[in-house]
Amino acid sequence: MIRVEHLSKRFGDLEVLKDVSVEIQAGEVISIIGPSGTGKSTFLRCLNLLDQPSGGHIVVDGQDLMAPDADVPALRRRMGMVFQAFNLFAHLTALENVTIGPMRLLGRPEAEARARGRELLGMVGLADKADAFPDELSGGQQQRVAIARCLSMDPEIILFDEPTSALDPTMVSEVLAVIRRLAREGMTMAIVTHEMDFARDVSTRVLYMDQGVIYEQGPPSQLFEAPQRERTRDFIHKVRSLRWHIADDRFDRYAMVGQIERFCEKHVLTKKTARNTELVIEELLALALGRAQQPPIALTLAYSERNKTLELRYERAPAPQDLSAAPQGPSAAPQDPLAAGEDDDGLGRKLIEHYADVIDSEARDGISRLTLRIRHAAEEGNGAGA
Numbered sequence: 001m002i003r004v005e006h007l008s009k010r011f012g013d014l015e016v017l018k019d020v021s022v023e024i025q026a027g028e029v030i031s032i033i034g035p036s037g038t039g040k041s042t043f044l045r046c047l048n049l050l051d052q053p054s055g056g057h058i059v060v061d062g063q064d065l066m067a068p069d070a071d072v073p074a075l076r077r078r079m080g081m082v083f084q085a086f087n088l089f090a091h092l093t094a095l096e097n098v099t100i101g102p103m104r105l106l107g108r109p110e111a112e113a114r115a116r117g118r119e120l121l122g123m124v125g126l127a128d129k130a131d132a133f134p135d136e137l138s139g140g141q142q143q144r145v146a147i148a149r150c151l152s153m154d155p156e157i158i159l160f161d162e163p164t165s166a167l168d169p170t171m172v173s174e175v176l177a178v179i180r181r182l183a184r185e186g187m188t189m190a191i192v193t194h195e196m197d198f199a200r201d202v203s204t205r206v207l208y209m210d211q212g213v214i215y216e217q218g219p220p221s222q223l224f225e226a227p228q229r230e231r232t233r234d235f236i237h238k239v240r241s242l243r244w245h246i247a248d249d250r251f252d253r254y255a256m257v258g259q260i261e262r263f264c265e266k267h268v269l270t271k272k273t274a275r276n277t278e279l280v281i282e283e284l285l286a287l288a289l290g291r292a293q294q295p296p297i298a299l300t301l302a303y304s305e306r307n308k309t310l311e312l313r314y315e316r317a318p319a320p321q322d323l324s325a326a327p328q329g330p331s332a333a334p335q336d337p338l339a340a341g342e343d344d345d346g347l348g349r350k351l352i353e354h355y356a357d358v359i360d361s362e363a364r365d366g367i368s369r370l371t372l373r374i375r376h377a378a379e380e381g382n383g384a385g386a
């Protein structure tokens, strides 16, 4: 129904959408999720040209919206849009808001438009509010009128741009219930949302957007229960992280210690857990930085609010000397900082394993990765913990 090919969008120097390609079929309910500022709303607004894309194609039933001779108003009319801020006409009643489009843009007779308008207001549970003005309605009711108004234009797809994020929490469910009903009735929809439970149970497919691309997509069961890629996992598991880029032994260790302590405090991890984390990092870097002329190390300390796990992730590209000495693939493993070296007494590794479990260690795509899970330690004096 809609095919998006290599869509890009810039605002001045800011490249918001990089290369987005996706197809939406009739009857699909697509949720678009992802961190703030990654281009979800921009993507939706580009779909019906509320924002003019910088490049790429949007093909609706075989017609390219971006072609110079495209009948943009007609193609646009097939896509309804519901905004975060309702955008109702303040000087018109609920019924007038729902009839003005069909009368002015579709040429429907007034009686027909009003009959259909009343039917739609009834469908969103507002039959008795036909004569109310927007400022006499709650936020949830206004958003339901906005949905009825959108439906009055008989769209083939509805684009919802964070339809509940401007609402008082008590009103979120009434709006979501209307969208759920539309989904049951087979309406094609694309919904930018931060309501994860809703996305999980209403969608047929979820797009996870990150940094201007569709980073991962799949049915909700897969995306929420078994995300395949790291940034998706971090988002789903509500991971908060600290990152460092360590080029050599001269990095600022004291600044790092302060950051780890503040991070642990913020996530209600004990001081002892913070100190153990510092020890693990110190030993890991001693092992990794001991080898001369290596590329920089990317270190991430990630705390999952959902799983309550604290992970330390180490990443490093192979050194040129390792690449020439060993072929690509797992055999490039000498990069693994925990691998026993020639004159290594193994003490560093033992200390790390005292405080952390090795979750993963691999050399793939030319990059060596190590993931450790730091054990939680009770505060000293409580008689428990490492």
Ligand SMILES: Nc1ncnc2c1ncn2[C@@H]1O[C@H](COP(=O)(O)OP(=O)(O)OP(=O)(O)O)[C@@H](O)[C@H]1O
Residues within 6 Å of the ligand: 011, 014, 016, 034, 035, 036, 037, 038, 039, 040, 041, 042, 043
């Ligand atoms: N009209 C505009 N002019 C300049 N920059 C813009 C404009 N609209 C959006 N942006 C920028 O584009 C980036 C992506 O914004 P967008 O609203 O699409 O993100 P989002 O993923 O929907 O975020 P959120 O979940 O917080 O709504 C942001 O950095 C935003 O500031």
